[in-house]
Amino acid sequence: MKILKLVFCFLFxxxxxxxxxxxxxxxxxxxxxxxxxxxxxxxxxxxDKSQNTYSEFIPLSFPFTFYGQSIKGFRAYSDGRxxxxxxxxxxxxxxxxxxxxxxxxxxxxxxxDQTELKNFSLGGKxxxxxxxxxxxxxxxxxxxxxxxxxxxxxxxxxxxxYVYYAIRLYETNEIDIIHLYGTGNFSxxxxxxxxxxxxxxxxxxxxxxxxxxxxxxxxxxxxxxFKFIPGVQKQNNLALTSFEIAPYLENGKxxxxxxxxxxxxxxxxxxxxxxxxxxxxxTEILPSSFVNLAPGEKYxxxxxxxxxxxxxxxxxxxxxxFEPNQQADEDSSNNSLSQEALVYTSxxxxxxxxxxxxxxxxxxxxxxxxxxxxxxxxxxxQWIVLTHPMNFPNFGDPYxxxxxxxxxxKYQLNMSPALVVNGNKNWGEEVPNLSLYKPxxxxxxxxxxxLVQIDCKLTRNAQSLAVNTQITPSNGLKSKxxxxxxxxxxxxxxxxxxxxGETEFYHIVKALLPTSTGTSVQLLExxxxxxxxxxTFKGNYRxxxxxxxxxxxxxxxxHSVENFENVYAVAYLQDEETKMVLQSSSxxxxxxxxQPELKASEILVYPxxxxxxxxxxxxxxxxxxxxxxxxxxxxxxxxETLYNPKTKLMxxxxxxxxxxxxxxxxxxxxxxKLASAPLGNR
Numbered sequence: 001m002k003i004l005k006l007v008f009c010f011l012f013x014x015x016x017x018x019x020x021x022x023x024x025x026x027x028x029x030x031x032x033x034x035x036x037x038x039x040x041x042x043x044x045x046x047x048d049k050s051q052n053t054y055s056e057f058i059p060l061s062f063p064f065t066f067y068g069q070s071i072k073g074f075r076a077y078s079d080g081r082x083x084x085x086x087x088x089x090x091x092x093x094x095x096x097x098x099x100x101x102x103x104x105x106x107x108x109x110x111x112x113d114q115t116e117l118k119n120f121s122l123g124g125k126x127x128x129x130x131x132x133x134x135x136x137x138x139x140x141x142x143x144x145x146x147x148x149x150x151x152x153x154x155x156x157x158x159x160x161x162y163v164y165y166a167i168r169l170y171e172t173n174e175i176d177i178i179h180l181y182g183t184g185n186f187s188x189x190x191x192x193x194x195x196x197x198x199x200x201x202x203x204x205x206x207x208x209x210x211x212x213x214x215x216x217x218x219x220x221x222x223x224x225x226f227k228f229i230p231g232v233q234k235q236n237n238l239a240l241t242s243f244e245i246a247p248y249l250e251n252g253k254x255x256x257x258x259x260x261x262x263x264x265x266x267x268x269x270x271x272x273x274x275x276x277x278x279x280x281x282x283t284e285i286l287p288s289s290f291v292n293l294a295p296g297e298k299y300x301x302x303x304x305x306x307x308x309x310x311x312x313x314x315x316x317x318x319x320x321x322f323e324p325n326q327q328a329d330e331d332s333s334n335n336s337l338s339q340e341a342l343v344y345t346s347x348x349x350x351x352x353x354x355x356x357x358x359x360x361x362x363x364x365x366x367x368x369x370x371x372x373x374x375x376x377x378x379x380x381x382q383w384i385v386l387t388h389p390m391n392f393p394n395f396g397d398p399y400x401x402x403x404x405x406x407x408x409x410k411y412q413l414n415m416s417p418a419l420v421v422n423g424n425k426n427w428g429e430e431v432p433n434l435s436l437y438k439p440x441x442x443x444x445x446x447x448x449x450x451l452v453q454i455d456c457k458l459t460r461n462a463q464s465l466a467v468n469t470q471i472t473p474s475n476g477l478k479s480k481x482x483x484x485x486x487x488x489x490x491x492x493x494x495x496x497x498x499x500x501g502e503t504e505f506y507h508i509v510k511a512l513l514p515t516s517t518g519t520s521v522q523l524l525e526x527x528x529x530x531x532x533x534x535x536t537f538k539g540n541y542r543x544x545x546x547x548x549x550x551x552x553x554x555x556x557x558x559h560s561v562e563n564f565e566n567v568y569a570v571a572y573l574q575d576e577e578t579k580m581v582l583q584s585s586s587x588x589x590x591x592x593x594x595q596p597e598l599k600a601s602e603i604l605v606y607p608x609x610x611x612x613x614x615x616x617x618x619x620x621x622x623x624x625x626x627x628x629x630x631x632x633x634x635x636x637x638x639x640e641t642l643y644n645p646k647t648k649l650m651x652x653x654x655x656x657x658x659x660x661x662x663x664x665x666x667x668x669x670x671x672x673k674l675a676s677a678p679l680g681n682r
Contacts, residue, residue: 023175023228032298042147045133048119059073061144079115093114097207110166111177144168144169146166165182178224188210191203233265234331236327239262239334240259240319244258247580248344250344251309262298270325273286274319282310314342314478317341345475346475352383355386355388360502372435381590383442383590384585398496399510463537463559465569470528471531492505511537571585609674622645628640630660655676660674
């Protein structure tokens with residue numbers, strides 16, 4: 001009897017080991033957790049300078065099991081393999097099917113075809129081939145990512161093919177093999193193989209499947225992802241792979257949940273249910289969703305929550321998916337994700353920041369900016385524009401500065417002209433082309449109140465400028481990555497004309513204070529914070545011939561400011577983790593983008609400063625005009641229609657400050673700045 005028990009225990013243990021040693025494969029297009037190609041904590045483990053074709057042994061900082069055996073670390077090979085043994089293996093130029101005994105054991109096979117690490121030069125710049133690794137946390141799991149990039153075929157002497165691909169090892173023993181992008185033709189072996197020759201799982205079509213192509217830009221939605229999951233595939237298994245909401249939510253205002261799920265089950269998914277829990281008590285039951293999702297297929301969708309209300313403060317939002325095909329989910333461990341967000345109330349109007357990346361050599365620059373003008377001038381006083389001259393194409397704009405390139409890379413842009421709105425490059429179009437920016441997009445950003453109020457004041461002494469910025473939050477913010485950015489901006493420039501037809505350029509950034517990284521601020525207690533910045537433009541004006549890095553302005557000895565009277569300050573607060581701009585402010589009145597007041601010299605508005613009334617004198621031939629007086633922030637003070645070329649207009653009590661007089665005529669729309677005199681002088 002005891003022997004039978006021992007045999008039974010042995011068989012049970014063996015069966016359990018075999019069950020845990022199995023893997024199944026889920027293949028999908030699109031990746032839930034995009035790979036940042038420029039990780040701050042990455043480590044180069046193999047590069048062109050190395051004489052080895054494999055890396056040092058890299059220990060894992062978390063337990064990892066592969067086909068039932070405990071793995072301590074890995075070596076990355078230039079042929080595209082990840083060997084899970086400490087002893088080096090020979091590299092290979094041949095693509096073996098994993099059923100072939102010649103295919104090395106105990107490896108993860110990514111994308112390889114007679115490749116080697118080899119630097120290449122293009123346009124005077126050298127691009128380094130390398131293999132990098134880093135550890136990160138994805139949805140609460142520890143992950144080791146290994147990235148191969150810029151790897152070319154053996155004996156190649158020119159840039160004719162390269163690929164980017166990655167492998168992820170999860171502390172949950174999952175393995176991702178991810179093809180990012182490339183060019184040329186690469187055939188590959190893709191799969192995993194254990195210590196035993198019969199322990200392998202290979203992607204269909206491997207080893208001769210092609211992973212090259214002409215997709216030269218990294219778009220997460222077009223990535224090929226192969227996920228190897230330990231265990232036996234369930235009949236009904238729905239996984240919530242990505243859940244995203246805005247980090248700051250105005251209480252009661254509609255908001256959107258962006259969701260990605262994955263059908264890990266063997267059956268096609270037709271229906272599922274979901275609910276959202278806010279904080280500890282409130283649960284929103286979301287309507288049942290109907291889909292047609294094949295096994296291994298991902299699905300991106302959105303929930304729009306229009307009616308909700310809770311108390312303010314930081315809340316945990318938890319989304320749960322359940323009952324795939326009206327059946328119990330056989331693995332509920334992957335059905336739920338949470339995200340913390342600040343629920344707030346505020347009376348601060350949102351000033352929407354637009355960052356334009358363009359140059360006077362960009363063919364579409366003039367057309368795109370004119371389209372942007374048409375949209376923004378419908379919302380006078382509700383927005384700010386910063387223009388960053390770029391150094392491409394053809395070395396680009398003469399007023400290019402390195403800090404503009406830093407921001408271009410910060411937002412991971414890959415085109416010009418481009419538009420970033422309140423730190424968001426995905427404001428409505430897949431490509432952030434500012435010519436496509438519609439009023440509806442602007443209204444989405446301007447519709448909510450701002451979390452903070454910013455007051456920005458500038459004092460000028462010749463070429464020295466000082467900026468006093470005060471930030472007043474509506475709530476305490478516990479983000480550790482809030483940064484105040486201050487830009488010194490020239491209202492209009494003319495000398496940086498090149499070859500795209502533009503002759504005037506508006507709101508050109510001339511300096512970022514104290515640097516392009518800004519100043520860290522803490523708003524934990526919800527109290528006002530004051531930040532003082534100063535900057536002196538050194539030397540004399542110089543106009544470079546282009547944005548060639550060898551010609552650009554050196555701010556230590558020279559500047560590119562055409563008229564210091566036109567320089568003003570813009571301050572904005574940004575969450576660097578999400579890139580979201582919480583609020584922006586200008587030291588000047590928020591004038592129209594196209595500056596038509598410069599062409600309105602025939603229209604007279606006096607006295608200025610004004611007391612109880614103003615006199616408006618229209619040019620000859622204009623007998624009717626609609627007049628609007630607005631605060632500098634855009635609020636309407638007084639509308640009036642004139643039917644006489646010369647009219648005295650009585651003013652309502654406006655208080656001291658700067659106002660905008662908007663004059664609409666059949667010939668066009670004009671703006672004039674108007675100062676309201678102190679009450680004691682009235």
